Amino acid sequence: MATLEARNLNIAIPTGDGLVHAAQNVSFSVEAGELFGIAGESGSGKSVLAQAILGLLPTAEISGEIWFEGRDLLTLGSRDLQKLRGAHIAMISQDPLSCLHPYYTIGSQISEAILTHKHIGKTAAKRETIEVLAKVGITEPAERFSHYPHQFSGGMRQRVMIAMAVALNPALLIADEPTTALDVTVQAQIVELLDTMRRELGTAVVMITHDLGLLASVADHVMVMYAGNRMEIGRRSAVLAAPAHPYTAGLLASSPSNHAPGTPLTPIAGQPPSLLVRPGGCAFAPRCAQVMPICSLERPPERAFADGSHSICWRESKAPAPMAPVARQTGTRAPVEAGAPIVTVRDLHFGYPSGGPFSKRPGVEILKGISLTLARGRTLGIVGESGCGKSTLARVIAGLVPASSGAIEIAGQNIAGLDAAQWHSLRKTVQLVFQDPFGSLNPRRRVGSIIGDPFRIHGVASGAERHQRVRDLMATVGLNPEHYNRFPSEFSGGQRQRIGIARALALNPSLIIYDEPVSALDVSIQAQVLNLIRALQEKLGLSYLFISHDLAVVRHVSDEIAVMKEGRIVEMGDADQIYTSPQHPYTKSLLAASNPLPRLKGAS
Amino acid sequence: MISFLASRLAFAGLVLLVLSAFVFFLFFVAPGDPARLLTGEKATEAQVAQVRANLGLDRPIHEQYLSFLGRTVQGDLGFSYRNQQPVTKLIANRMPATISLGIGAVLMWLALGIPIGIMSARHPGSWRDRMGQGFILVGVSFPTFVLGMALLYLLYFMPRQAGFTLFPAGGYKPFLADPLIWAWHMFLPWVTLALTTAAIYARLTRGEMLAVMGEDYIRTARAKGLSERKVVLKHGFRSILTPLTTQLGADIAAVLGGAIVTEQVFGLQGIGSLAVQAVGNQDRPIIIGVVLLAGFFIVVANIIVDLLYVLLDPRVRGAH
Numbered sequence: 001m002a003t004l005e006a007r008n009l010n011i012a013i014p015t016g017d018g019l020v021h022a023a024q025n026v027s028f029s030v031e032a033g034e035l036f037g038i039a040g041e042s043g044s045g046k047s048v049l050a051q052a053i054l055g056l057l058p059t060a061e062i063s064g065e066i067w068f069e070g071r072d073l074l075t076l077g078s079r080d081l082q083k084l085r086g087a088h089i090a091m092i093s094q095d096p097l098s099c100l101h102p103y104y105t106i107g108s109q110i111s112e113a114i115l116t117h118k119h120i121g122k123t124a125a126k127r128e129t130i131e132v133l134a135k136v137g138i139t140e141p142a143e144r145f146s147h148y149p150h151q152f153s154g155g156m157r158q159r160v161m162i163a164m165a166v167a168l169n170p171a172l173l174i175a176d177e178p179t180t181a182l183d184v185t186v187q188a189q190i191v192e193l194l195d196t197m198r199r200e201l202g203t204a205v206v207m208i209t210h211d212l213g214l215l216a217s218v219a220d221h222v223m224v225m226y227a228g229n230r231m232e233i234g235r236r237s238a239v240l241a242a243p244a245h246p247y248t249a250g251l252l253a254s255s256p257s258n259h260a261p262g263t264p265l266t267p268i269a270g271q272p273p274s275l276l277v278r279p280g281g282c283a284f285a286p287r288c289a290q291v292m293p294i295c296s297l298e299r300p301p302e303r304a305f306a307d308g309s310h311s312i313c314w315r316e317s318k319a320p321a322p323m324a325p326v327a328r329q330t331g332t333r334a335p336v337e338a339g340a341p342i343v344t345v346r347d348l349h350f351g352y353p354s355g356g357p358f359s360k361r362p363g364v365e366i367l368k369g370i371s372l373t374l375a376r377g378r379t380l381g382i383v384g385e386s387g388c389g390k391s392t393l394a395r396v397i398a399g400l401v402p403a404s405s406g407a408i409e410i411a412g413q414n415i416a417g418l419d420a421a422q423w424h425s426l427r428k429t430v431q432l433v434f435q436d437p438f439g440s441l442n443p444r445r446r447v448g449s450i451i452g453d454p455f456r457i458h459g460v461a462s463g464a465e466r467h468q469r470v471r472d473l474m475a476t477v478g479l480n481p482e483h484y485n486r487f488p489s490e491f492s493g494g495q496r497q498r499i500g501i502a503r504a505l506a507l508n509p510s511l512i513i514y515d516e517p518v519s520a521l522d523v524s525i526q527a528q529v530l531n532l533i534r535a536l537q538e539k540l541g542l543s544y545l546f547i548s549h550d551l552a553v554v555r556h557v558s559d560e561i562a563v564m565k566e567g568r569i570v571e572m573g574d575a576d577q578i579y580t581s582p583q584h585p586y587t588k589s590l591l592a593a594s595n596p597l598p599r600l601k602g603a604s
Numbered sequence: 605m606i607s608f609l610a611s612r613l614a615f616a617g618l619v620l621l622v623l624s625a626f627v628f629f630l631f632f633v634a635p636g637d638p639a640r641l642l643t644g645e646k647a648t649e650a651q652v653a654q655v656r657a658n659l660g661l662d663r664p665i666h667e668q669y670l671s672f673l674g675r676t677v678q679g680d681l682g683f684s685y686r687n688q689q690p691v692t693k694l695i696a697n698r699m700p701a702t703i704s705l706g707i708g709a710v711l712m713w714l715a716l717g718i719p720i721g722i723m724s725a726r727h728p729g730s731w732r733d734r735m736g737q738g739f740i741l742v743g744v745s746f747p748t749f750v751l752g753m754a755l756l757y758l759l760y761f762m763p764r765q766a767g768f769t770l771f772p773a774g775g776y777k778p779f780l781a782d783p784l785i786w787a788w789h790m791f792l793p794w795v796t797l798a799l800t801t802a803a804i805y806a807r808l809t810r811g812e813m814l815a816v817m818g819e820d821y822i823r824t825a826r827a828k829g830l831s832e833r834k835v836v837l838k839h840g841f842r843s844i845l846t847p848l849t850t851q852l853g854a855d856i857a858a859v860l861g862g863a864i865v866t867e868q869v870f871g872l873q874g875i876g877s878l879a880v881q882a883v884g885n886q887d888r889p890i891i892i893g894v895v896l897l898a899g900f901f902i903v904v905a906n907i908i909v910d911l912l913y914v915l916l917d918p919r920v921r922g923a924h
Binding site: 051085090095100102148164 | 819825828830831842917
């Protein structure tokens with residue numbers, strides 16, 4: 001008997017805008033000890049499924065059945081569900097910092113779960129807590145018992161969350177994006193830990209993720225969700241190597257890991273649909289590359305394939321095979337003539353001083369001697385994990401914060417001694433595009449005035465001319481110029497990032513610094529934006545500094561890569577060379593952790 | 605930790621120093637001659653000059669201020685112009701009424717405001733929330749003096765008309781003499797002060813709880829299988845203690861510095877009514893004394909709140 005079985009699950013959540021149809025006719029089953037992957041982009045309804053299983057959606061309208069250990073969870077009362085939660089069904093979620101209560105020690109938070117379900121004393125609960133902390137790889141668990149969440153690193157916090165989840169040996173563990181907030185090397189450890197736990201304890205694990213690659217190494221079965229629909233379900237090897245549904249194929253094709261560096265990605269066109277309306281036909285039809293007339297008229301039927309996978313699609317055969325990882329070619333781009341470099345950084349240091357005479361806080365050095373050069377028309381990728389100083393480097397080079405020591409030359413001009421007026425004119429040369437396309441646009445200003453700001457500030461164009469140039473820019477980055485008077489909230493994440501890029505392009509800069517430009521975007525949208533960034537460089541001859549934690553993305557866009565660790569560049573060189581023959585051990589561990597798809601070859 | 609406390613205390617001293625200079629010079633430039641006021645209309649110029657010299661008002665302003673400062677740090681706030689009593693003694697006489705009013709009102713508004721706020725936040729949009737929001741709206745819009753008058757009319761005047769005494773009209777009875785009589789006399793002032801402030805606490809609690817209950821760690825608490833009661837109180841409410849403490853520190857200090865309207869309405873001889881009388885009489889030493897006292901309470905409350913943060917939030921603890 002399956003540990004968990006969902007049958008024809010429909011979930012609708014009432015909101016201020018109307019009913020959100022978060023899941024439509026979703027069925028799946030998970031066996032004991034199985035790792036079941038649910039993949040989908042944001043808004044696909046995957047997290048809502050998890051919360052529905054735990055009974056944490058009090059206001060939702062849910063129909064169908066969710067069978068767990070012989071009982072239909074949807075018929076249980078709140079007291080019965082409460083007894084199941086924690087003891088029989090446990091959950092870990094995306095951000096381990098926000099998921100742990102900041103005011104209680106991690107030991108008391110885990111003990112609390114044990115004491116809720118087991119009638120044992122506090123000392124016994126503490127002993128069990130220390131045991132389970134040791135099991136998930138927390139060193140010195142007895143001492144760490146009385147530490148607070150903020151005293152742990154991100155990966156250790158996620159281990160604590162896993163310890164809390166497995167403390168009562170639940171039959172089912174739901175992991176909702178368990179590694180998304182973690183660094184890539186830590187991600188691999190956490191996935192491995194989850195894998196070990198389910199093998200040791202026989203726990204069924206439902207792992208929810210936006211990252212198909214993550215499932216490639218551990219999942220037994222994979223379900224792909226889109227707009228609340230189960231597009232495809234099947235064995236991992238079948239779904240990831242020979243996807244049946246065009247959407248799965250499209251997702252795989254959007255990933256930079258599956259493309260030769262520098263070649264255009266194959267994004268899925270368009271935007272995910274609103275869940276407020278239930279389309280008559282296939283939800284994916286508007287974006288599907290293999291769309292047929294019937295797709296948008298009638299709901300597609302479910303098809304079963306010989307390899308055991310099922311999909312809902314009008315196509316009778318499987319989707320065309322996703323592009324196999326193309327053999328990496330070197331020298332895809334013409335070598336650029338050696339001109340004067342646009343950026344030269346020599347022995348750059350940056351730090352914060354200590355907190356003053358009353359404070360014991362020591363000074364912090366964030367950048368410890370960075371040297372790099374960026375040739376005109378080229379892209380230098382800077383890759384590193386959180387806290388390595390890569391964003392600080394971007395801010396220092398952009399002149400937003402002054403360096404402690406060292407020299408930065410931009411277009412032959414040393415930026416250290418510039419006065420306000422010279423800075424003003426240098427701003428035309430250097431522009432920034434930020435990570436968060438939501439936070440970096442003023443929500444109360446119209447898109448036209450946001451993009452037109454550089455013209456206004458630098459007195460370049462005004463009136464009808466400015467209006468026209470803004471419209472041209474919008475067209476350049478693939479926005480509809482008719483949306484000139486809209487507010488940022490009326491655009492999707494990918495479109496907002498296009499607005500940010502348009503704003504950066506306004507003054508014809510020579511250098512654009514991208515700080516994690518696509519890390520907040522879904523993979524299909526990410527591919528659209530990466531293609532745009534790439535195309536603009538070729539068209540306008542721009543030079544890029546491209547900062548990201550994602551090696552696959554960096555490699556895709558960069559000519560050269562610098563690997564940063566703890567404020568230093570540990571390795572720098574030609575992108576392909578770094579990728580194919582990394583020298584530094586840290587680069588090797590980054591590569592090993594971030595490249596799940598080669599592991600798939602065995603499956604296909 | 606010690607250095608943190610030392611810097612806070614040094615800053616508090618500076619605040620009080622600036623405050624004392626401000627009120628002192630404010631009265632110096634204000635119109636009205638205290639010597640003339642004291643001696644009366646019929647006094648001769650010589651008499652007025654004599655009084656002025658006695659009070660030291662003929663000396664240069666900075667000398668006056670320095671001697672005032674010297675006396676103040678020794679705990680001497682001077683003498684009332686009106687009745688020649690030491691200001692410290694006048695204030696000490698008035699403190700019991702003000703403290704009695706403060707303690708009861710604080711307990712009452714916490715006991716009323718916080719549960720209403722939590723109830724409102726637990727089911728946003730429900731009829732309970734709407735009732736809570738109604739309470740908040742009425743409470744924050746009701747002026748204290750109107751509420752006080754209304755309570756007096758309903759619970760004192762009308763029963764008296766009917767021939768019995770439900771509550772006294774006011775006045776302060778010492779706690780030590782008879783706690784029951786004390787509480788009976790304080791009840792209407794407490795309710796008056798507490799109802800309006802409780803609305804502010806209900807609003808604060810509701811807003812903070814709404815934000816906290818959306819946090820990921822609340823979902824973790826639910827996923828653990830905790831009862832809803834534990835989720836709300838142990839995990840939710842625990843988190844809003846910090847903003848509540850901030851607000852409470854400021855409010856307690858404000859009440860101790862004199863709840864002027866409530867004290868006036870119920871004829872409580874507290875700090876607030878002392879201040880009102882002193883302003884009417886242009887009795888500068890008392891006014892300056894009361895202002896400094898209020899400032900002192902606020903500064904002390906802020907230091908206590910800062911220390912409570914350290915107790916409440918382990919993240920702050922680590923930073924010091």
